[in-house]
Amino acid sequence: MSFCIGGVEYHRTTEAARHIGISRSTLLRWLDQGRIDIPVRRDRNGWRVFTLEELDVLKAAADRIDEPAS
Numbered sequence: 001m002s003f004c005i006g007g008v009e010y011h012r013t014t015e016a017a018r019h020i021g022i023s024r025s026t027l028l029r030w031l032d033q034g035r036i037d038i039p040v041r042r043d044r045n046g047w048r049v050f051t052l053e054e055l056d057v058l059k060a061a062a063d064r065i066d067e068p069a070s
Contacts, residue, residue, distance in 0.1 A: 010041070010049040020059045027058070036061045 002011045011019065017027040030036050031048075038054045050058065 009052055010043070011052075011055060012043075013048050013050075016050045016055055016058060019055055020062045022062050030061070 002009050002015065004010070013027060014024050017024040020027070031038075031040075036058060038050070038057055041049050041051075043049050
């Protein structure tokens with residue numbers, strides 16, 4: 001469930017993963033490995049949260065196809 005603070009809509013990790021079509025564990029692994037460069041934001045419970053703009057960055061990373069090296 002998304003929530004708003006100061007007019008900004010935030011989504012938790014499970015929602016973000018579902019939105020971009022990958023598993024929660026894959027999303028967390030990518031973030032831990034630094035494969036996706038977005039700031040880490042946490043709510044008062046310490047859970048990661050993402051803005052809509054960050055969801056777009058995550059979706060682009062999930063949909064990227066890397067060409068093989070020649």
